[in-house]
Amino acid sequence: MPDERAPDPVDEGELVNLSQMAEELGVTRQWLHKLRTTDPNFPTSKRKSGSTREFWDLAEARAYYRSRELRPGERTDLKPPPAADA
Template identity: 80%
Template sequence: MPDKKEPEESDEGELVNLSQLAAELGVTRQWLHSLRTKDPTFPPSRRRPGSTREFWDLAEARAYYKGRELRPGERTDLKPPAEQ
């Protein structure tokens, strides 16, 4: 099996794939995929000529993740039960 590739350096900065980005941000790959498909402000991916693989600039993605608006879910355990 091939070893996991290290993040690559480029003119744009450190480029990482989705799995590496999820690990760097401390979230799951599935949640990050959901976030990037639902949030139009998620940083765009970059592709090398002739490749279908997507990479993200790590610094750009960290800045987005740190600055995004958090919208936690509503706590239902603190509400009294609904009367019937």
């Protein structure tokens, strides 16, 4: 007899938690959390039925991460040290 369970309402693709997403993207979990809380374009999380944990569609997260604007920091190692006031 086939399995007659109702399909999971969140059946988008491969769902991963924040730690797994960080590992897949090659960044830290803390960095993703910062992006998540400051960037309104960060993909919305999904919840599996009966769970309070947040999950993200990995394909959606990869597309977001590749398309975001990169803003590298200023290199301070190339600047001369500040002049000492005498």
